[in-house]
Amino acid sequence: MKKFRLPRLLIVSAVLFVVIQILHSREIMNGYILHIINQSLIYVILAVSLNLINGITGQFSLGHMGFAAVGAYVSGTLTSLVFKINPSSPNAMPLFILAIVAGGLAAAVIGILIGFPSLRLKGDYLAIVTLGFGEIIRTVFNNIDYVGGPRGLLGIPKFSNFPIIFAAAFITLVVVRNLIQSSHGRAMLSIRENELAAELVGIDTTHYKVMAFSIGAFFAGIAGGLLAHLLTLAHPTQYGFIKSVEILIMIYAGGVGSITGSTIAAFALTFLSEGLRIGIRAIADTTGLPIGGEWRMVVYALLLIFIMLFRTEGLMGNKESRIITIEEAD
Amino acid sequence: MLEVKNLKVSYGKIEAIKDVSFEVPDGKIVTLIGANGAGKTTTLRAISGLEKSAGGSVFFDGKDVTNLEAHKLVPLGISHVPEGRKIFPTLTVRENLELAGWTLRNKKLIKERMEEVFEIFPRVKERADQLGGTLSGGEQQMLAVGRALVTGGKLLLLDEPSMGLAPVLVDEIFTQIVAINKRGTTILLVEQNAAEALDIADFAYVLEVGYSTLHGPAKDIANDPRVREAYLGV
Amino acid sequence: MRKVAFVLALAILATSLVAAQEIRVGGVGPVTGEAATFGISTKNGIMLAAEEWNARGGLFNNRRVRIIFEDDKGDPAEGATVYTKLIQQDNVVAIIGTVMSKVTLAGAPIAQANGIPMISPTSTNERVTLVGDYIYRACFIDPFQGTVGANFAFNELKARNAATLFDIGNDYTKGLAENFRAQFLKLGGKVVAFEGHPAGATDFKAQLTKILANKPDVLYVPNYYNDVGLIAKQARELGFNGPMVGGDGWDSPDLVKIGGKAVENGFFTNHYAAADPRPIVQEFVKKYKAKFGAEPDALATLAYDAAYIMFDAIRRAGSTRGSAIRDALKTTNLDVVSGKVTFDSNRNPIKSAVIIEMKNGQQVYRSTVNP
């Protein structure tokens, strides 16, 4: 029997949540920082869910933002066009959560569809096919005038806020953590390590690959929905392959297969990208060099190359922090 | 000819070989025997430069060749027939052999050596214009040894030449190994088929979990009770 | 010791006074990414305007304007971040930006919620200013230019069979094309082909071949100049000699450089004519050339105008309070490069359009159209 203990992840998350709430309400932390935190948390969901597909199960997917697009458009359509939710009405929140989950489920269905090619294709071939699927999803939304076409889906109510995004990120972490530390997770890992061997010891690789894709897609869909309700719009260009690549960068910078790494990298890279705004301006102001915001991404790209050259395994390697791992009861 | 001292190789944090030392005298056949995972293949790969060693040294013909890159060792005279043969599958048999003469830069010499290979392995000649990938396991092994002969090393490293072959072919391969040795090539043989290996070898070393333990003349090793029990199944 | 402390305190007081006098205004545009060239033009326009106002002694009470310009990469998510940063971190009193409607639409709700007035130089989507009473724009909305283009093609060019080619990934070009079609049909013309091309395309021949098989006598191409140059070349190569009509996206010195002779017999709706003798126009073109080594395009002009409109409102408000600036914006009545500007009840500018003809590699003024 395992003794009941308050898990570390819950404690740490709760403390962080309360601290951030207090800092913000006391106006020690301004809305800008909170906004970056919100964005980082959405990236955490995207990165951790991609890591399940890419890092844990070893299925190289380049179309992750396609799932987010499905989640964004489905939930956004529900809240803005179907339910036409008025944010002040009493049942707004439950309807919103319903819409977000519906978006996640729709993305999961697409995930299952995209998971099937992974049964036949491997490595780079799978990557290019998932990229293709992602681009097709984007093209489809771009051509449906009901959801705005190239104008984007507009007028989505602003429902996403820090507590909701935080809760979603927490749930994602817990679910993915529990999954990968279960026997299912070990089956997925064995597919990454050696698919043939996994099959030989009787692991149903088909089942686990499709499972990874559908669960990964579900959470990506949730993230897409949250983002759409944070920005109050969804636009096809937000979900192109360059964005998928950004998520990919996060999981590799964090360490493949480590959800701790994905979480840290999602925060680190988001804050880095924002910090460079201030950094570049400070350099320009102190040195008098005529450099502006256009140099921000140059520095970002260089840092990325250096991280990979000098910390090839990513920030965390394939290790997990003790906060993430489930404690074995003594 | 070859002297390996306290060799150590790690893959990340895993130490594949921890402390291996042995010598291969000129003109002899030396065999390394040991269980799966004892570090035999890694030892050969470290000698021929396919792996970087984490410690120890390798001397070849009195020269320190530790951690020299593989392609620089070939012209010095080390030929390695790797585990699994590693034939180029979409090059023809002839092209496979021609490539083995890459460092020679002498078309005539390459041709001569190829003829020699065809003499030793007539089967290879029959298949000369087939793609490497279409050969049977035994033929691939012959081609692999043939490639090593074209590179023309003084020392031939053979990694599990009998693996996956029918007993008739195993005998043929071992007969040819002895013949090659008779023509003046020193041989370092890694085998799981310890009985056959000890039969043709002059000296033998036993590898256990990354350490070289026993060593001596092959006949003595073959008669060592511990070896008989562990590796010869007697 | 006490003396040093006193001087120090005085210095701090002085600097804080100077800092208080400075008025911070945010600028937003995509200066990296595929739309970077438009963002740079926008930035240049805003910076030039700010420099001129500062040279004249600031916005009011000798308070100079300081532009904090941020990159939105043409991405709505970055746009939202940048608007939040400018408002929350930099405490700007107003925002000029941004270029693309999709990004402006992510930023506008944030400005509205925080009571920070903003003006977009170039976001043409009708919904932008409908976000709220703090949101203004300096450009035409999609229906206006499309309608003017259709009227011109039908009445002046006497075209009866029109065809359009637009960027299906870009709401500006799609909006113009749709409104052109609607008006052209209303006038009794026929739209024989209505074709799109993917964003970022360089080869338009598949669509052009199809379009030209329908024998249009005018081709409506409401794209940006970089695409128009290529489209014109390819259309001429395929044997189309008829007139081409477009919108203000054509307005760039690079149009002729890319399209060469192919853009002859081309017409576009614009905010002003560079040859307009009004001093404000001539001054602007001259100063812009001197500072940035290039002629201004439509984006630079509109950004310059948007900045002037915002600075003028702050000056008239005589205050940095958002609601005061907003109220001043409402009563704008100002001569800027693109003409005399007032705002309608939806905070869209009421200003006239001009038709420009491309002749011998030059922009030639042809007519003025009042809304």
Add this chain to the structure above:
Amino acid sequence: MGSIFSIQQVINGLQVGSIYALIALGYTMVYGIVRLINFAHGDFFMLGAYAAYGTFFVFNALIVSKSGVTAFFVLLASMAAGGIIALLTNQLAYRPLRYKPKLSSLITAIGVSMFLEYFLSALPMVGPSYRPFPDVIPRVNIKIGTATISNIVIIDILVAAVLMVGLTLLVKKTALGKAMRAVSQDKDAARLMGIDIEKGIAFTFLIGGAFAGAAGLLAGMTYPRIFPYMGIQPGLKAFIAAVLGGIGNIPGAVLGAYIMGLAETFASAYNSLIGEGIAFAILIVVLLVRPTGLLGEKTADKI
């Protein structure tokens, strides 16, 4: 229907395909030897275009009679720029990670690609703006019945054909080519043959980059407008073409490129909305039916 499958549309498709083919050739070579999706390949293409642009103006200023001499040096510059940057990228960003997990070099590839694009875009003398590409060779339109073809298109198609044949000969017939194939098939075995695989890889990057550079010049001449992000889309399309034809297979890359060019053209002519997605749709269908691409060699997984 006439306008969808007309001769003119075939010409249009061939033109699009030949630009894809030029980039795909280098892509497939590099991929074949290092098995790395080289995201920066499209940027070597872009750099080739910029080098050609700069050289043209320098030579036009120096030499009074332009034409042949200028065209030659412009071509040289574009190939040198593409080749040298590709080589540098390999040595600095890919080589240190050669024996690390392959995906870490994928991320550096993305980093290099971002760096090249943003750097050029931020550089004051280059900047993000669209630059009109000069007519290095005067453009002449030739009428064939009802269809029109420009001399530039003919040059594109010819160059793609010549490069394809030349590369095939290099790889199939020369010792160097055989060594390159050996390296792509089995690096360890190649090293044991005495082949310096790093030299082989470097050489492949040089050639592949030079091809991309030349493609940049031709693309500039064909679509006379260049900008720092011009390599992203063609790079992606060329990669798809290379995968479609069977990655590492030289005629396959060209076949894939022309299939894509024609498919995109016909699809756009049929309905402009599906033109954008058609490349991906074809790719997915082909790979599901033939996972190694159209001409890809079947190398069965062995235990």
